[in-house]
Amino acid sequence: MKIIEGKQNIISGYSSYLQDESKLSYGNVEYLAFPENDKDISEFLKFASSKNIPVTISNGKTGVVGGAVPLKGALISLEKLNKIFGIKNVDNEYRVHLQSGVVLSDLFAYSENESFASEKYFYPVDVTETTAHVGGTVSTNASGERSFKYGPTRNWVRALKVILSDGNILNIERNKIFAKNYIMDIKLPNGNIKTIDIPKYKMPSTKNAAGYYAKENMDLIDLFIGSEGTLAVITELELALIKKPKNVMSLLSFFNTEKDAFNFFFSAVKELKTAVVFEYFDNGAFELLTPKIAGLPKDRKFAIFFETEFTDNTINDITSNIEKLLNKNNSTMDDTWGGFAKKDMEKIREIRYKIPETINETIAKRKQKYPDIHKISADIAVPPDKFTEMISYYKSKLEPLKFQYTIFGHIGENHLHMNIIPNDHEEFIKAKELHLDFAKKAVSLGGTVSAEHGIGKIKHQYLEVMYGKNGIQEMIAIKKILDPKLILNRGDVFPEEYLK
Template sequence: MIIKNNQDEIQNYLSDASNYTGNCEAVYIPSDENEIINIIKECNKTGKRVTISGNGTGLTGGRVPEGGIVLSLEGMNKILEVNKEKKYVTIQPGVILKDLQDYLEEQKLFYPPDPTERNCHVGANVATNSSGARTFKYGPTRDYVLGLKIVLPDGEKLTLQRGEYLADGYNANLKTESGKIISFQLPQIFMPETKNAAGYYCKKDMDLIDLFIGSEGTLGIFSEIKLKIIELPEKILSCVIFFDEEINALNFIEEARDLSKKKITNDLSLISARGLEFFDYYTLQFLLDDYSNIPAEAKAAVWFEQELDDNEDEIISQWMDLISKHSGLEENSWIAADKKEQEQFKDFRHAIAWKVNEYVTRRKLKKVGTDVAVPDNVFKDFYYEAKKIVEDRGLEYVVYGHFGNSHMHLNMLPENEEEYNISKNIYMKICERAVELKGTISAEHGIGKLKRDYFLKMYSEDVIKQMAKLKLIFDPNKILNVGNIFYENYFD
């Protein structure tokens, strides 16, 4: 166990990538489950608050403490088992995503969830149900969690295997390792059909392991995680296609999405994207200093990937036909020739996120970037509507994101505190509109502390109180990640 209580040593634990900051008394870094249990039991007895810390890559303030202590899981970073035959890997929560993916790929295995930031802890990915570019084909983190070992706020241990504990309607029962029975009622809430990471996952007859996935560390602490893996795809088609008209890029994504999901009746289509990512004109301009080979006439770009099989030539031909149909700048676009170039395209996609973070940090502001998703059939109109709201206020912005999932990151770029406050009001309007369209305010980043006000636009106070009541079933002394998802007054 490492304990840091010198304020100079713990500054790195008091913020995240959103530039949200907090404070704490000390940072505890356990090396195993028993040390977690000892810490949490003592804190539960004394009422001292505990904030679980990932690697600081989050964008919602979820790992940022507001008093009490920080429990950092960075010391629990071992890959415990890889089972090639049964296709699973068992890890500790502090394993870095990139390390896990690289380790598996060396063995020709593949962990599909691909959040934009690969230096995150996998335990934090599970805590927020993270997703990314490959979610278009493979789904979010939730779809790959087979088992969890969890330390509850009272120090009890809970072991969950997918399929073991199912709700009976909305009635639920769990049994800890000591034999303690935990009985509770799941809230009956509307959950959007879109990609979603806002609040607790609650559905009739659900697998109860899903309650903890995406719960943002408010119900328990992961000490061990079992994940589904698959065979590593051998060949990938990876392209960044530029367009001289934005509408052509949007139409290209729409048709590629529908072909991939077989919404267009075309039995001969071999197009099956695993990711469809969009970059608007301002994003390309924002990246121009680092990527001078972006074509001068480009008004938008799309990065797509598809896994190739024996029909490689025909698949590539169909993509080229689709690019031509939507007037893509074929001569000036980028097509990866090898693994190295594929990684460079990923870096291109990831560059905009860290450059925006750098921009707001330099101005000592917090990030104001949407994480909204809406149903496919209303997305294009919603995109234009959201942009107009920002442009009408004269703010600079960039738009990029997972447009294959109708999931948009519109990042406003305020120059000062006044523009920052205007940006927050615009963010609220965009969230309200997304909810009106039966979408979500948070498709992949969670709520944390920064999005609690926006969460109120998605669910009524009564629903949020039901979620808070559910937390109290597991954490009656209110010590664990208090402040994430909902404000403390909802416990009253």
């Protein structure tokens, strides 16, 4: 296994491994390892455990909360674990068996292009950033635009191979090991049992990527999904595939006002039963996109991007229904882009992708003058009946301050990303205060402080808002059993003071 040793060697030759898309960076790393198999990882973890060296797990480095950014000690990059072993059929379900470092776009291409069945299959979790690696998406329980229909990554994980920090390897299949009355027994390869208490906090009903999954009689596999590398290294996975719908169209409809766009969504989500995606762009997103996308309307600055399945028999009914809903909300098919040709669909997805990309570029420029600022990005979701209350709350606080901000994203799951792009240090401080305030509001409405990005190193305080000190201690009690030396992903999910 290739291991780069020495802080200076790593900083000078491998600095890209010291950052993720949060742009956090510490750089105090003495070892950078590139394992090629389970044995490499197991041995490296045993070595690190014996010397109490903290180990951070790095995969696609597209995370936005600093999870893969090492504070100190060692970093293991899983990029060489990039094999797709093949497809198997279990109980009439096709599953792809692969390593953790496979790039998501390679998984998409493989599952759609391999011929293993007479019909086309696909992996449905379309995380916007397709350079993420599958192990990263499982560790953060990532979602995509189509999660409106297909749910988050968790729903598609059928088996995991994980390596604990003492080097023990566990093969975990879904539906095999369950907790009983909040107690879970985990059998190690040598026959010893580790017993953990499942936390008793109540998870929100929304989609959620904050903290450990916890339910009275939960499946063991769900503990590792979304645990952000704090419990084990995931090395292999089995992910379920499903039949690819034959026909899908992507549409981007433009509206005059936020109210029209929301009302269109509220009706469409009820009436358009074939829909698979609902995304929202506000006028702040338009402001960012206008210099990049030719021909965006000048007067209609709110949009809903949606995708729907159709067949030859249903297309006429579906399009006339859409037209009716658009007209009711002061828009028309003429104010709509898209279609079902691959290039039309890709164009719309490209526009969607450009929103976070442009935010990141804008903040990167501002950072040149104010290095300590970063974007303030809320990943909040609330129950459907609280959606408008949450949006009104954001706006009531943001509008008077005249900050540059945008609210966009997964409206289908009541999960809009509120992003503030501070102009200077003063705005940054105020924006951080607002984020905490928004997190409190979301939790009071029964929502989550992170629906898909996770907690990482930058959202600890919001997790505490959600589950309280007690909830965090319950999670740490699990970590202490599975990672007794507390070496894995230090600084992620839990603040340092809790681990002392």
